[in-house]
Amino acid sequence: MQLGIGSYTYGWGIASINHSVQLSLNEHDLIDKAIQFDVQLLQIGDNIPLHEFDEHRLQLFESALKQNNIALEIGAKGLTSKHLQRYILLCKRFSAKILRFIIDGEGYEPDVSEAIKIIQGETEALVQNNITLALENHDRLKAKEYAEIINCVGSKQVGICLDTVNSMGAGEGLETIIDILAPLTVNLHIKDFGIIRLPHKQGFIIDGRVAGKGMLDIPKLLQKLKNYNRCHTAILEQWVPPEKDSQATIKKEQDWAQMSMTYLKNVVQ
Numbered sequence: 001m002q003l004g005i006g007s008y009t010y011g012w013g014i015a016s017i018n019h020s021v022q023l024s025l026n027e028h029d030l031i032d033k034a035i036q037f038d039v040q041l042l043q044i045g046d047n048i049p050l051h052e053f054d055e056h057r058l059q060l061f062e063s064a065l066k067q068n069n070i071a072l073e074i075g076a077k078g079l080t081s082k083h084l085q086r087y088i089l090l091c092k093r094f095s096a097k098i099l100r101f102i103i104d105g106e107g108y109e110p111d112v113s114e115a116i117k118i119i120q121g122e123t124e125a126l127v128q129n130n131i132t133l134a135l136e137n138h139d140r141l142k143a144k145e146y147a148e149i150i151n152c153v154g155s156k157q158v159g160i161c162l163d164t165v166n167s168m169g170a171g172e173g174l175e176t177i178i179d180i181l182a183p184l185t186v187n188l189h190i191k192d193f194g195i196i197r198l199p200h201k202q203g204f205i206i207d208g209r210v211a212g213k214g215m216l217d218i219p220k221l222l223q224k225l226k227n228y229n230r231c232h233t234a235i236l237e238q239w240v241p242p243e244k245d246s247q248a249t250i251k252k253e254q255d256w257a258q259m260s261m262t263y264l265k266n267v268v269q
Contacts, residue, residue: 001188001222003268004041004073005034005257006235007048008189012242012253014047027061034070037261043235045075046102050090051083062094073098073187073233075136078105079115084122084133091131098187098233099126100134100161103141112145116152126157134161134187139169143180150184159186159230164216165193165239168206174216182224188234190264192216208239211260212267219267234268236260 007014010033013025027048034042042065044050053061065072074096076087084101091099103115110118119133126133137146137160150158162185167177192214195206212218225231240256242249 001226001231001268002039002041002233003261003264004039004043004071004233004235005030005037005261006043006073006075006189006237007045008237009033009235009257010253011047011238012240012249028064031064031068031070033257035068037257037265039261040069041071041073041233041235043073043075043098043100045100046077049076050074051076051086058093065094072096073100073235075100075102077102078108079103079110079118079135080105080108081118081121084118085125088122088125088129088131092129097130097132098134098161099131100136100187102136102138104138109140112141112148115149119149119153119158123153123155123157127155131157132186133158135159136161136163136189137167137177137181138163139166142170143167143172143177147180147184160184161187161189162225162231163189163191163237164221165191165206165208178221178224183228183230185225185228185231188221188225188231189237190216190218190234190268191237191239192218192260193239207241208256210256210263211236212263213259218264222268234264236264 010025030042072094074091079101087099160181162181192209192211193206194209194214195204197204238256240253243252
């Protein structure tokens with residue numbers, strides 16, 4: 001399985017905390033990070049929306065990827081026919097084999113039948129361009145609903161981008177989503193996590209951890225996915241609890257990425 005980083009490896013950095021240009025990261029910074037970690041895979045998600053780039057910016061990014069021999073996976077959110085078509089063209093341009101999509105967008109939550117209809121309308125384009133659409137499990141739909149979408153579409157070019165924490169927002173634990181979605185997984189988001197009880201004992205907090213330091217059994221997960229031989233790329237994602245100021249948060253995120261990639265390069269590759 002090929003290991004890479006993504007724009008959600010650095011969620012705080014990409015978000016430009018307090019709109020600080022000095023602290024914010026862009027697509028070229030992520031290429032530099034990939035080079036630093038000696039990986040040849042980068043996934044750009046919806047927090048760096050490629051469809052908003054002008055032609056000059058697209059050309060510069062495309063050139064930098066080729067120059068550094070880094071493969072790109074592309075991510076988006078808001079699964080409408082028009083948006084899916086737009087991102088299939090971007091994948092074609094960048095020779096991206098994985099198109100990761102979050103179904104929901106701002107004020108947009110299509111039901112299962114609508115999602116199936118939209119994807120079926122573009123399946124031929126996915127096949128023709130050898131692009132695999134990877135639907136990310138998020139925190140509205142249940143794992144069985146994602147499985148229903150994939151199975152109803154019935155194409156090898158459509159599968160799941162398995163996020164290891166998101167479905168907790170839908171009330172489902174890791175074992176449940178792995179049992180249901182592992183056979184359909186074509187792309188993996190490795191996001192380690194911890195669960196701690198609040199001081200008053202009435203409730204829990206789920207937060208991120210350095211990869212290998214939390215509750216996620218990464219070797220077991222990788223072995224499970226290996227059994228199905230559909231998932232060939234894994235992207236480090238992080239939920240880094242913020243510090244009191246922006247600079248400390250950014251530094252913490254960078255430190256976590258370094259420790260996580262050191263661990264993951266031993267167990268993934």
